[in-house]
Amino acid sequence: MSDKSIQVIEGSEVGFATTRVDALLGWARKYSLFQYPFVTACCGMEFMALASPRFDMARFGAEAPRFTPRQADLLWVVGTVSQRQAPVLKMVYDQMADPKYVLAFGTCASCGGFYDNYATVPGIDKVIPVDVYVPGCPPRPEGVIDGLLLLQDKIATGDRTPAVVKPRTDPVPKDLVSLRRSAEGDPVSEAG
Amino acid sequence: MSKVVLKRLEKRFGEAILSTHDQFGDETAVVTPEVWHEVALFLRDDSRCQMDHFIDLTAVDYLGRRTPRFEVVLHMRSMQKLHRIRVKTPVAMGPDGENPKVDSLVDVWKGANWFEREAWDMFGIEFKGHPDLRRLLMYEEFEGHPLRKDYDANKTQPLVEYREGYEKQAPFGLPEGMPFGRQVHDRWKVHVAGRQTDGKTNILGFEED
Amino acid sequence: MEPLDVELEDGELELPTDPMLLNMGPSHPAMHGTVRIVVELSGETINKADVQIGYLHRGFEKMCERGTWSQVFPYVDRLNYASPMLNNVGFALAVEKMLGVTVPERCQHYRVLLGELARICDHLVCSGAMAMELGAFTPFLYFIKARDIIWDIFEEETGARLTNSFGRVGGMAHEPSPNFKEMVRTSIPAVVDLIKDGENLVLENRIFLDRLEDVGIMSKEDAIALGWSGVVLRSTGANYDARKHHPYMTYDRYDFDVPVGQKGDNYDRFMCRQAEIRQSARIIEQALEMMADEGPVNVEDPRIILPPKEQVYNTIEGTIQHFKIVMEGIKVPAGECYSYTESGNGELGFYMVSDGSGTPWRLRIRPPSFASTAGLEQLITGQMIPDIVPTFGSINMIGGECDH
Numbered sequence: 001m002s003d004k005s006i007q008v009i010e011g012s013e014v015g016f017a018t019t020r021v022d023a024l025l026g027w028a029r030k031y032s033l034f035q036y037p038f039v040t041a042c043c044g045m046e047f048m049a050l051a052s053p054r055f056d057m058a059r060f061g062a063e064a065p066r067f068t069p070r071q072a073d074l075l076w077v078v079g080t081v082s083q084r085q086a087p088v089l090k091m092v093y094d095q096m097a098d099p100k101y102v103l104a105f106g107t108c109a110s111c112g113g114f115y116d117n118y119a120t121v122p123g124i125d126k127v128i129p130v131d132v133y134v135p136g137c138p139p140r141p142e143g144v145i146d147g148l149l150l151l152q153d154k155i156a157t158g159d160r161t162p163a164v165v166k167p168r169t170d171p172v173p174k175d176l177v178s179l180r181r182s183a184e185g186d187p188v189s190e191a192g
Numbered sequence: 193m194s195k196v197v198l199k200r201l202e203k204r205f206g207e208a209i210l211s212t213h214d215q216f217g218d219e220t221a222v223v224t225p226e227v228w229h230e231v232a233l234f235l236r237d238d239s240r241c242q243m244d245h246f247i248d249l250t251a252v253d254y255l256g257r258r259t260p261r262f263e264v265v266l267h268m269r270s271m272q273k274l275h276r277i278r279v280k281t282p283v284a285m286g287p288d289g290e291n292p293k294v295d296s297l298v299d300v301w302k303g304a305n306w307f308e309r310e311a312w313d314m315f316g317i318e319f320k321g322h323p324d325l326r327r328l329l330m331y332e333e334f335e336g337h338p339l340r341k342d343y344d345a346n347k348t349q350p351l352v353e354y355r356e357g358y359e360k361q362a363p364f365g366l367p368e369g370m371p372f373g374r375q376v377h378d379r380w381k382v383h384v385a386g387r388q389t390d391g392k393t394n395i396l397g398f399e400e401d
Numbered sequence: 402m403e404p405l406d407v408e409l410e411d412g413e414l415e416l417p418t419d420p421m422l423l424n425m426g427p428s429h430p431a432m433h434g435t436v437r438i439v440v441e442l443s444g445e446t447i448n449k450a451d452v453q454i455g456y457l458h459r460g461f462e463k464m465c466e467r468g469t470w471s472q473v474f475p476y477v478d479r480l481n482y483a484s485p486m487l488n489n490v491g492f493a494l495a496v497e498k499m500l501g502v503t504v505p506e507r508c509q510h511y512r513v514l515l516g517e518l519a520r521i522c523d524h525l526v527c528s529g530a531m532a533m534e535l536g537a538f539t540p541f542l543y544f545i546k547a548r549d550i551i552w553d554i555f556e557e558e559t560g561a562r563l564t565n566s567f568g569r570v571g572g573m574a575h576e577p578s579p580n581f582k583e584m585v586r587t588s589i590p591a592v593v594d595l596i597k598d599g600e601n602l603v604l605e606n607r608i609f610l611d612r613l614e615d616v617g618i619m620s621k622e623d624a625i626a627l628g629w630s631g632v633v634l635r636s637t638g639a640n641y642d643a644r645k646h647h648p649y650m651t652y653d654r655y656d657f658d659v660p661v662g663q664k665g666d667n668y669d670r671f672m673c674r675q676a677e678i679r680q681s682a683r684i685i686e687q688a689l690e691m692m693a694d695e696g697p698v699n700v701e702d703p704r705i706i707l708p709p710k711e712q713v714y715n716t717i718e719g720t721i722q723h724f725k726i727v728m729e730g731i732k733v734p735a736g737e738c739y740s741y742t743e744s745g746n747g748e749l750g751f752y753m754v755s756d757g758s759g760t761p762w763r764l765r766i767r768p769p770s771f772a773s774t775a776g777l778e779q780l781i782t783g784q785m786i787p788d789i790v791p792t793f794g795s796i797n798m799i800g801g802e803c804d805h
Binding site: 215216217218220244245246247248250252253257265267271274276278301302303305306307310314327328329330331338345 | 454455458460462463464466467498499501625626627628629630639641646647736737738739748750752754756762763765767771772774775776804805
C-alpha cells in the first residue's frame, strides 16, 4: 500500500487518520491471508520448510491454513497439476469465496516445467487465473516469500494483473566492492 | 547363484522355455505365454526356488524391432534363498489390432494386482482373470495407452476446457522469439526412424552398431 | 412435526443401514500426497476401500525415452522428492551396471554419505508429516529444523537444497568440498539431538500411541506377497534390506544393524524409521572415517565422463569429447538390466532396456511406495475412518514415485 492512502493528521490532541475504504480493506486483507495449500508434488517439501521456524511464513500473516476452500482466500498451488488433477483444482477454486488469490508455486504450476507430455497441464493458468507466479524447481523459500510480498502489494493496491517473481540481484552493495578494490590500489571509479 | 532356478525351470518345462540368458548378471528366462501362469506358480511353490517376494511386473513395447511386439517382464526374488530371477513372455497384438492378452498372476502374488493394472493402463495388455482391470494412473476418459511407442508423447487429452486468453502475456512480456509453453519434440521419432537398418541382431533383436 | 418417539413396528430399524460412500481426497488436508480413497462405511467402520492413485502421474517413463541417459537425472530427482540423492545414486549405479564400470572407492563412500543423509531426511519428513496429521505439530517443526540442517550440507555440496541432480554416470558432478567432513561431523549430533527432542514429545503421549498401536496390522506373508520392501516390510518382521542382503557399493564394509518390527502395525513402522535414522548416523560416522581426503572421484573413461573445462575450451579433443557425450549421449551397450538399491521407502529398482544408442529404449522404475500403497486397501479395511490418517502416513506414499 502506498504511504499516501493512509494519512495521519498531526497537531490535534488525540490524532486521527484518514483513508479510503478500499485502501483500508486492502490493508486488512493483505495481512490476514487465509491459505489453502493445494500441495501435490515436490514443491511441498519446500512448502514445509517455508512453514517451519527458519523461514516462518507466519511473519507475513499468512500462516493459518484453512483446510476447506470455502474459508480460504489464498490458494497455493504447490507442484505439478496433472490432467487428472485439473478438474479437482478447478472445483477447489470455484468453491473459494471472493476475493480470492492464486499463487503458482514452482515451475510446474506456472508453466508445466520440464514435464512436457501427455499427462501434465502446462501451467495452472490454463485452468484457473493466477495472480503471482514463483519460478524455481522448487523455488527457494526466500523466493516464495518474495512472491508473497508481491501478492500483498498487489492486494493493497487492488492490482489483479498477473505478476512473476523476478530473480534478485546480489544484495552486496556496490560500495563494498569499491572499498575493497580501493584498498588494493585500484581507482574507486572503476568499480562502479 | 540363481542358476539353479533356471535349471529347475528348464528341467520342468523343457520346450516351453524359449531361451535363457544371464546378461549383466541377471538370470532371465523367456517362456511362452501359454505356460506363463504355470511358471509363476512353480517358481513360487517349488522348494528349491521359493520365489515368494514379488518385485515387479511391467511390459516393453518393441514396435518395429521385434515380433511379437510386446513383452511382459516379471521380476521376483526369494526371501529365504536370496535368488533373483526375471521371467519374460512375448505377447502379440491380435490380427485386427486387438489388445494382447496374457494370464493374470493376481492369484499367485497379491501384489501383481496394481502392477497389472498399470501395465494395462500404459500398454493395453489385457490380463485374463484379473479381478478388477481398470485404469490405474490415467483417468477413465483417457483413450489409448500412453507408453506405447505409437502414442505421441505430446498428445494431451484434457478433462477441463482450457481458459480463453490464457496466453502468458502480462507477466512474461511480449514473445521473445520462442513460444512459451508447449513445444513439439520430434527428436525421438527421428531417432527411432533413423535406426531401421538391417544388421546382425543381438540378444534383444536390436541392430548393433 | 411428528414426535420422535413413535412406536416402531417389528422389523423396522431406527436408523437407515445403507452403507454410505465417502470420498477422501485427492486434495485432503490430513493426507500428504495426492491420493483418493473411496470408502464404503457402515457406521464408522470401513467395509470396503478403493485407493485411487495417478493424480501425480507425470509421464516419467515416456520422458526418459526422449533424452540421453544423463538427461534422466533431473527426472529421477523428482521421483522420491523426499530423498532425491538416493534416487540419483540408484540410477547412476543402474547405468554403471550396464556399462560395466565401477566408480573409485572415494566416490563410493561419498555416495553412501550423501545417500544416508538423504535417507535421514526421508524418514524425518515421513515421521514429521505423520505426527502433524495426528495433531502433533511441534515434533514436525523439530524434524523440519533437523532436515534443514542436512539440507544446508546438500546446498553446500551440490548447490541445491532439494533437487540436487548431483549424480553422474561414472561418478559425481563434483568432488567433496574441503570442509564436507567437518560439516557432517558437527551436524549429525545436532540432528540426532533434535530428533530426540521431537520424539520425546510424542512417544509417551497416550493419544499418539493409541492411534498407532494395533492399527493397520499387516502380516509378514501378506507383505511379502504384496511386494513390500524397505521399512514397511521390515516392520512386519521380515528381515530384508538390500544393503545387507545384496550389498552394493561399500555397504558390506560398514557395521550397522537392520531394525525389524514385530507386529507390522503403525507403531512398528514409525519406530523402525526412527531406529533406522540412528543406523544411518552410524554408517555416516564410519564412512567419514573411511573416505579418503584425496583421490579421484570419477572413473577415467573419456566415453563416459565429461572432460575438465580447461580441456574443453583449449583442446580440440576435449571439445569433441564433450560434444559427443552431450549431444549423442553415453553409449550404453544393448541389452536389458535390472538394478536395485535400498531407497528411503524400500527397494528402488530400475529395469532398463537399451538398444545400444545414447537414448534409453525403455526405462522402467520400480517404485517402492507403489507396492506399499497397493497394500493400503487391505490395511484400512475393517478399521475406522480416523485410522486411515495414521495408516496412510506410516506407509509414506510419495506421489512422485508412486504415480511415476
